[in-house]
Amino acid sequence: MPEIKLPAMSPTMEEGTLAKWLVAEGDTVKPGDVLAEIETDKATMELEVDDGGVVAKLHVAAGSEGVKVGTLIATILGEGEEMPAEKPAEPAAPAKAAEPEQAQAITAAAPPAPEPPQAPPKVSPLVPAEGVPVVAVAAGPTKRQTVREALRDAMAEEMRTTSEVFVMGEEVAEYQGAYKVTQGLLEEFGPQRVVDTPITEYGFAGLGAGAAMGGLKPIVEFMTFNFAMQAIDHIINSAAKTNYMSGGQMRCPIVFRGPNGAASRVGAQHSQNYGPWYASVPGLIVIAPYSAADAKGLLKAAIRSPDPVVFLENELLYGQSFDVPEGDDVVVPIGKASIVREGKDVTLVSYSIGVGVALEAAKTLAEEGIEAEIIDLRTLRPLDTATVLASLKKTNRMVVVEEGWPTCSISSEIIAVAMEQGFDDLDAPVLRVTNIDVPLPYAANLEKLALLKVEDVVAAAKKVCYK
Amino acid sequence: MARPASTKAPAPSNTVPVTNWPRPGEPIRHKPTRTELLDYYRQMLLIRRFEERAGQLYGMGMIGGFCHLYIGQEAVVVGIQAALQATDSVITGYRDHGHMLAAGIPANAVMAELTGRAAGISKGKGGSMHMFSVEHGFYGGHGIVAAQVPLGTGLAFAHKYRGDGGLAVTYFGDGASNQGQVYESFNMAELWKLPVIFVIENNQYAMGTSVNRSSSEDQLYRRGESFRVPGLQVDGMDVLAVRGAAQTAVEWVRAGKGPLLLEMKTYRYRGHSMSDPAKYRSREEVAAMREKSDPIEHAKREIIEAGYGDEASLKQIDKEVREIVTAAADFAEGAPEPDAAELYTDVLVGKY
Numbered sequence: 001m002p003e004i005k006l007p008a009m010s011p012t013m014e015e016g017t018l019a020k021w022l023v024a025e026g027d028t029v030k031p032g033d034v035l036a037e038i039e040t041d042k043a044t045m046e047l048e049v050d051d052g053g054v055v056a057k058l059h060v061a062a063g064s065e066g067v068k069v070g071t072l073i074a075t076i077l078g079e080g081e082e083m084p085a086e087k088p089a090e091p092a093a094p095a096k097a098a099e100p101e102q103a104q105a106i107t108a109a110a111p112p113a114p115e116p117p118q119a120p121p122k123v124s125p126l127v128p129a130e131g132v133p134v135v136a137v138a139a140g141p142t143k144r145q146t147v148r149e150a151l152r153d154a155m156a157e158e159m160r161t162t163s164e165v166f167v168m169g170e171e172v173a174e175y176q177g178a179y180k181v182t183q184g185l186l187e188e189f190g191p192q193r194v195v196d197t198p199i200t201e202y203g204f205a206g207l208g209a210g211a212a213m214g215g216l217k218p219i220v221e222f223m224t225f226n227f228a229m230q231a232i233d234h235i236i237n238s239a240a241k242t243n244y245m246s247g248g249q250m251r252c253p254i255v256f257r258g259p260n261g262a263a264s265r266v267g268a269q270h271s272q273n274y275g276p277w278y279a280s281v282p283g284l285i286v287i288a289p290y291s292a293a294d295a296k297g298l299l300k301a302a303i304r305s306p307d308p309v310v311f312l313e314n315e316l317l318y319g320q321s322f323d324v325p326e327g328d329d330v331v332v333p334i335g336k337a338s339i340v341r342e343g344k345d346v347t348l349v350s351y352s353i354g355v356g357v358a359l360e361a362a363k364t365l366a367e368e369g370i371e372a373e374i375i376d377l378r379t380l381r382p383l384d385t386a387t388v389l390a391s392l393k394k395t396n397r398m399v400v401v402e403e404g405w406p407t408c409s410i411s412s413e414i415i416a417v418a419m420e421q422g423f424d425d426l427d428a429p430v431l432r433v434t435n436i437d438v439p440l441p442y443a444a445n446l447e448k449l450a451l452l453k454v455e456d457v458v459a460a461a462k463k464v465c466y467k
Numbered sequence: 468m469a470r471p472a473s474t475k476a477p478a479p480s481n482t483v484p485v486t487n488w489p490r491p492g493e494p495i496r497h498k499p500t501r502t503e504l505l506d507y508y509r510q511m512l513l514i515r516r517f518e519e520r521a522g523q524l525y526g527m528g529m530i531g532g533f534c535h536l537y538i539g540q541e542a543v544v545v546g547i548q549a550a551l552q553a554t555d556s557v558i559t560g561y562r563d564h565g566h567m568l569a570a571g572i573p574a575n576a577v578m579a580e581l582t583g584r585a586a587g588i589s590k591g592k593g594g595s596m597h598m599f600s601v602e603h604g605f606y607g608g609h610g611i612v613a614a615q616v617p618l619g620t621g622l623a624f625a626h627k628y629r630g631d632g633g634l635a636v637t638y639f640g641d642g643a644s645n646q647g648q649v650y651e652s653f654n655m656a657e658l659w660k661l662p663v664i665f666v667i668e669n670n671q672y673a674m675g676t677s678v679n680r681s682s683s684e685d686q687l688y689r690r691g692e693s694f695r696v697p698g699l700q701v702d703g704m705d706v707l708a709v710r711g712a713a714q715t716a717v718e719w720v721r722a723g724k725g726p727l728l729l730e731m732k733t734y735r736y737r738g739h740s741m742s743d744p745a746k747y748r749s750r751e752e753v754a755a756m757r758e759k760s761d762p763i764e765h766a767k768r769e770i771i772e773a774g775y776g777d778e779a780s781l782k783q784i785d786k787e788v789r790e791i792v793t794a795a796a797d798f799a800e801g802a803p804e805p806d807a808a809e810l811y812t813d814v815l816v817g818k819y
Contacts (some may be wrong), residue, residue: 166628192628198658203617203651210621213606214556214635216628237611238618245597247590248813250606282814306816335819382819 002051004074006067009040011264012315016040018066018392027055027209032086035074036062041148041319042180053078085428142293142323143184151181151257151313152295155219157328158303159189162217165303168195169221169258178223179259205231205256209238209308212254217303225274225312231256232277239308240283255302257311260288261353261403262451264316273404275351278310279380279413285334288312288383290355292322294378297332305334308390314378330374337384339391346461347391349414350401351377354452358401361457370465380410388414389422396427397464403452406434413439428464433457490697491719491727497546497710501775507549507706508766511541514565515763516785516792517574518737521564523583525741529800530581532597533610537565539736542762543668544569546709547636547729550666550717554631558606558619559638561596562668562735566638570605574791578799585805586798587658592805592813613646616665620652621661623726634662634720642673644687653694653726660725664716665691667730668703674739675747688730696726703731704760707769735761 006016017039023029030052038045053076060073067073077083145153159165166189171178172194173186186194197204199220208220222228228235239252262271279286285307289295295313302309340355341362348358355376362372373391377384392398398418400411411432418430436450499507518536525534537544540562548569559566567577572588580587580598588598598608606622609615619637626633643649643669656663665686671678678685688698697719701712709731716727734756738745745753770776776784777800 155644198651198654200651200654202648203620203655206614206617206648207624207652207655210558210606210618210623210635211625211628212621213618214622214625216625233611233614234617238609238614241597242599242607243816244606244813245589245593246599246601246813246817247588247592249589250599251816253816272734285815285817285819333819334817379819 002053002076002078003072004035004047004049004076006038006069006071006073007047008069009038009045010042011068012041012055012319014319015066018060018062018067019044021062023055023058025055025058029053029076042178043176049076051076051078053081056083062414081222082407085138087418091331091436094414103212104183104237107197116319141326143326144321145248145292145296145324146319146321147292147313148179148181148318150292150322151299152183152185153328154202154296154299154303155182156185156188157255157298159185159193160302160328164215164217165219166193166195166216167219167221168197168208170197170223172201172221177221179315181313181318182221201227201230202234205234206238208254208256209234209252212239212308213250214243215255219255219257219303222256224263224270224315225258225260226270226272228256228258228274235278235284235310236281240281243307244283246418247429248421251306252308253306255299255309255311257299257302258313259315259318261311261314262316262435262440262447265442265444267442267449271440273312273352273402273435274310275312275380276409276413278312279383279410281381281450283308284381285309285379286312287334287379288314289378290317290340290352290376292320293324293330294332294338296324296377297330298334298378300331301334304331309334312352317353317356332378335379335382335384337375337377337379337387339373339387340376341372341374343373343395345370345395346372346397346399346465347375347395348399348401348457348461349375349391351380351386351410354403357452357454357457361401361461364454364458365461368462368467369418370461372461372466377410383413383417385417385421388417389425392418392422393425396425397461398426398430399457399464400430400432401452401457402436404434406432407437409434431460431464433460476477488695489724490699491699491715494699494701494708494712494715496705497707497714499707499710501773503549504766504770504773504775507545507710508763508781509597509788510545510569511521511706511763511766512785512788513574513791514545514568516788517568517578517795518564520605520792520796521578522737522741524578524582524702524796524799530595531583532594532596533561534581534741535562535739536737536741537562537737539756539761540668540670540703540733542706542709542766543599543666543731543733544638546706547664547666547713549710550713551636552633553604554623556604556606556619556622556626556633556635557609557638558622558635560615560640560643561610562640563596563598565609567600567603567605567608569597570600570603572600572603572605574795575798578795579802582799582802583804584802585809586802590805590809590813592629592809613649614642615639616646616649617652619665619769620656620661620663623656623661624659626662627659630719634664634717636664636666638666638668641667641669641671641678641682641687642676644669644690645673645681649690650694653691653696653728656726657691657694657696660723662675662720662723663726664713664720665696665726667728668712668733670733670735670738672735672747672795674743675745677747684778686730688728691726691728696728698728698730699734700730703733704762704765706762706766719775
């Protein structure tokens with residue numbers, strides 16, 4: 001008896017909205033028929049049926065939001081099959097969302113026998129659990145918003161005020177963004193300003209840089225920064241160096257943005273943190289925010305900047321919600337780190353998704369009597385060394401937390417700064433906790449082993465505190 | 468799937484595929500006024516003398532690094548630039564001195580950049596390959612082969628976005644024409660009907676590799692066909708042929724018909740750069756080209772035949788040009804180097 005459970009339709013999907021049923025109870029369906037439309041965090045997708053039969057029961061009402069992956073949504077009876085008599089309802093029998101056989105897109109496979117209810121596994125070990133300390137935000141009215149929504153609002157607000165700002169990239173317009181970050185922009189601004197490109201990173205990165213040299217303010221979206229490798233020549237040789245090489249007469253005010261770092265189970269070629277790469281290049285601004293408020297405020301600052309900006313987002317953070325200040329003119333300054341948690345015993349320096357890991361580690365450390373101060377660098381170039389050094393002066397101990405490789409990293413740089421400028425304040429060597437120095441593996445267990453881990457941060461913090 | 472033995476595959480067609488998308492007509496060689504022809508002559512001569520002097524200064528150690536001379540190719544840039552308006556944009560690669568002079572940038576500022584002086588157009592921070600003048604619509608001066616092609620396409624995108632009626636001319640060489648980003652640019656330019664003229668300056672050699680050793684399709688004007696970008700092959704050693712083709716291209720592009728590709732058949736007399744011994748071609752080949760096809764000699768004969776000038780008046784032009792070049796060289800040698808503090812300026816525009 002096929003029970004249809006909500007499948008994971010993307011590597012990071014944890015829940016979805018059952019937008020619409022296309023069948024009713026009692027309907028006869030055949031293989032390939034569309035049962036329902038499911039809205040994920042990225043797109044609206046059709047759920048097809050594998051085996052024919054009669055729709056015996058629809059367990060979830062149309063329009064239901066937040067349906068967890070693995071929830072029983074429909075029962076379809078084949079010939080001679082009967083509805084089970086009085087089976088206890090399975091309210092949200094979320095099952096093994098992260099298991100490979102369930103991670104098929106579009107078509108729901110008939111799941112194996114019902115599993116006992118269990119907590120949904122985290123899609124990625126890097127996504128912090130609920131209840132992580134809330135990042136301090138500026139006083140004033142705020143609203144709860146995902147990073148994805150905050151990024152879109154930043155672009156929309158700047159596009160409303162400045163006609164030279166436009167967005168280009170793969171699937172940014174009609175598809176509404178591969179990760180839905182540009183959702184709704186085409187409708188508001190039209191195809192002249194929200195430009196779908198061919199799959200041609202080198203070409204459109206260069207074209208964008210040329211448009212910036214010609215006086216426009218392009219936002220170039222890379223579907224992920226892994227694909228920007230094809231375009232890195234224009235980011236560095238064309239965008240970053242021209243102002244200097246022209247003696248200050250030719251500017252290139254452009255924003256290159258998109259998701260960076262490890263996503264979930266997408267393997268080595270799609271999982272890499274380019275922060276250290278770009279942060280090593282004079283002439284670039286490099287930003288890697290954690291919270292939605294910073295994502296919005298810093299993206300607005302990036303668009304307004306007269307310089308080329310590499311804006312590194314994180315796919316795993318897109319769906320996370322934060323308090324974001326109300327208003328369409330809240331700009332976060334470039335080049336300023338923020339102290340997201342105050343503490344006196346040890347400083348944890350991080351950026352992007354690493355901040356969430358540091359916050360979780362701080363919770364554990366607090367239980368053991370160690371109060372960690374957490375610095376979110378936010379901007380990787382120019383680096384706010386003053387905030388880092390001031391915190392070091394206060395705590396005398398430091399651990400750098402980075403979702404990325406250790407060698408020639410932001411961690412390396414922070415440690416060098418601590419040595420050069422903060423040596424007298426150090427009571428212990430600065431340690432770094434990073435990903436393992438290997439290409440990111442696919443297998444779930446190996447991937448988990450390779451990525452930044454909360455327990456390692458806790459251990460390192462205790463070590464520098466000699467505890 | 469098996470099929471009867473008697474069935475033959477259709478005979479392959481060897482004819483050029485017939486395409487029915489619109490194309491410009493055959494360009495008409497320009498009929499210049501006296502003023503125009505003398506101006507083209509003067510400009511080509513200025514580039515020639517300037518580059519000869521730059522070569523000398525390089526030999527004296529006054530110019531460092533890479534230095535790519537434009538000698539032999541003068542008719543291309545002079546003929547194209549003459550068809551442009553002040554609102555248009557121009558971009559090229561690293562063989563850029565001639566383009567700058569043709570764009571109206573003072574010889575002093577260009578030569579002082581070559582010698583790395585504060586008075587150089589890039590304050591001495593760019594050098595031969597990296598010179599720009601937004602004021603003159605000249606967007607570089609780019610050192611990475613073919614990078615200027617998408618950049619120039621982006622300049623055209625900006626013209627169209629603003630609706631200012633301008634177009635972008637994107638110069639690149641036969642060597643650059645084998646870079647993938649050229650075709651990415653063709654695709655987007657045609658897809659979005661961008662106002663861009665792609666000018667391939669086919670000087671026959673990509674550094675030391677001749678076109679037919681590097682290009683499966685060596686008729687480079689056809690290189691846009693897959694993208695429906697029409698192409699024209701032009702005698703790049705004849706400034707009036709170039710000027711005529713530029714007119715055709717400018718009219719096509721300004722009418723909103725999208726990009727056009729011009730292949731300029733030209734020749735450089737010097738090596739790829741100053742450090743190139745040019746062993747890949749014979750002295751006789753170069754000498755024959757100079758003797759039979761020199762663009763300046765060609766224009767000179769035309770002037771005399773048309774009665775627009777005589778040996779004496781042309782000598783006078785030559786004298787004036789030499790004076791400009793000598794003054795530029797003197798200026799570039801005597802001007803101070805950049806202040807040490809300039810090391811740290813112009814990295815970023817904003818303060819953070």
